[in-house]
Amino acid sequence: MHGARSSPEHNRATPVHRPRVQMGARRVVPPPSCEVVCRRGSRGHRVCAPSWRGAERWPVSGSVRMMLAPLAVRDFRRYYAGQTASAFGDALTPLAIAFAVLGLTGSPVDLGIVVLSTRLPVILLTLLGGAAGDRFSRRTVMLLADLTRFAAHGVTAVLLLTGTASVWMLVVLQLVAGAGSAFFNPAAVGLVASLAGRERLQAANSLISLSRSTASMLALGTAGALVALAGPGWAIAADALTFLVSAAFLYRLPADLAAERLQRGGGLLASIRGGIAEVRGRSWLWVWTMHAAVTNLIVVSPILVLGPYVADRHLGGAPAWSAIGIAYAAGGLAGGLVGARWRPARPMAAAILFFLLMAPFPALLALPADVWLLALAAVAAGLQLVVYNVLQTTCIQHHLPERFVARATSVTMLGGLVAAPLGMALAGPAVALLGTRPVLGVSAATAVLLTAVTLVAPAVWRIRGDHAAPASGPDLVPEPTR
Structure with a gap:
């Protein structure tokens, strides 16, 4: 490829230790080793990514290896772990909020108002969230959004568990949580692109969808039992903790440099x-x-x-x-x-x-x-x-x-x-x-x-x-x- 060159220090083969095998003994297949390979991109930027040497010796089909390729990137693994936990909590909340409102007033009108209060800020603030995700550090935007949602759901859980909740309180707190989602979601799409690399984008998006679907299946079986046995407050408290878990994994990511490369005019x-x-x-x-x-x-x-x-x-x-x-x-x-x-x-x-x-x-x-x-x-x-x-x-x-x-x-x-x-x-x-x-x-x-x-x-x-x-x-x- 024109312009694709690698520096010698990054293309030098990393020695792989191969254990001695005695005659007649079972052959030991060494694990694949990872090295960082750098090249020049089409615009002259240096692009580095992990390359797994020796992976072809492992008894895994090429399609499975391609599907799991993003997990070879440490920062993507951290992000993926946090989002898997958060997806489980997200699937708990709708049922818990519904039964919380019905337990307070029994009014479907009140339930509709609370559900609308969750979605309204997402509609109103999504464009602003997208602009923030392209203008500032996406990691920071998402971290603040997760902490905002942790606070909103945490306070909701405390109010329900102490018996001091009212419908207007739930409306306000759901507005706050919805605002956090409006900023988190657009920035997440950009962050995944920078973490996984262009060659692994579809596999990375598929892995995230897999975790969400799996979490939804588990939560559908858990939410009803948790609400029935412990009450909606505990289910929402569990969701709040998953936002904190997601924030902790985001905090461990390096401060991304995307904001420094973005145009800052206006x-x-x-x-x-x-x-x-x-x-x-x-x-x-x-x-x-x-x-x-x-x-x-x-x-x-x-x-x-x-x-x-x-x-x-x-x-x-x-x-x-x-x-x-x-x-x-x-x-x-x-x-x-x-x-x-x-x-x-x-x-x-x-x-x-x-x-x-x-x-x-x-x-x-x-x-x-x-x-x-x-x-x-x-x-x-x-x-x-x-x-x-x-x-x-x-x-x-x-x-x-x-x-x-x-x-x-x-x-x-x-x-x-x-x-x-x-x-x-x-x-x-x-x-x-x-x-x-x-x-x-x-x-x-x-x-x-x-x-x-x-x-x-x-x-x-x-x-x-x-x-x-x-x-x-x-x-x-x-x-x-x-």
Whole structure:
């Protein structure tokens, strides 16, 4: 490769100790050794990454080795461990908060207000969080966000355990926790890109999705028992501790230098405008943002509202819906494995095609079909969601300049964040006007039609995988350094 040179001191082979083996004795296979290999990147920057020598001697398939490659990086291992713990806590809180509010007032209106207070700051502050993630140290932004959420959930747990909580207190604390999430999520996408390296991006995103799906499955089985036996306060306290664990692992990461490489001209509002302009100037990002917004508005939101209702009226109640939820999480686990090993040449087109797997679930829910059929459809839906998200995140990390990753992520997230509560609010009146079966039928039909319409866009087919050379064209020309 032109310009790819390595300094002699970094390319010198590291001696590997091989034990003497006597005649007739079992051959000892030495473990692979790690050395740091440096080269010159396309812009003259020095890029260093660990290289595992001798790994080919180990009885592990190449695809598995490729999937686990990010774990060879110590800093990514630390980040991954913290996020795995945090994902388990995240899955505990929704059920605990719901039962906490119902235990205080028993009012579904109050429950809706508390749930909205969690999502509202994420909608309002995500663009600001993306600008902060590109302007300042991403590690610092995420560390402060985790400590904020630890404090909010910790105080919530204390109030519930002492019997002094009220609905307005929960609303305020959920607003604070939601603000932390608005700053954490966009910065995390940029941090993963800098920790794992471009060659390991898809594997890193898949490993994170695997941990989230596994944590969700475990939490679904734990949350109900913990709330029933110990109360919602203890479940929320457990979630607070997981934020502290995540913060501890983030603290052990080196202070990343991304902020020093980012443009510092103008204020945060100028940074937000720059991020929006970046998305608008790249048609493939704009198409993906619109696809996610329509998906949440018409396909996903009616399922979230009508799924429990259909389960209660026709499928046997909460146990049936819980089984479907576990099947959905299992599909997400399978999706993480697929995303880690599959390298499509055109990842955006592949992600959109995978979205077709979402259509059977609302169609079967409209009938409604037997629980086992719905569970199979839920597996397919969970699989497509994780593959879709892994490929989308990897494309953003791979094809955008580093200084725009957090802001572009926040813009693409915003469409879905706004559409989800709007769709949930409209689902009830739509059912009153049309009925449950037609609304769910529209959701299934939209999944098919949206896929067909999106695949017509030429930009969808121009995006190449991170293992291939970037496609040419105006959408993929990096901005000049200013």
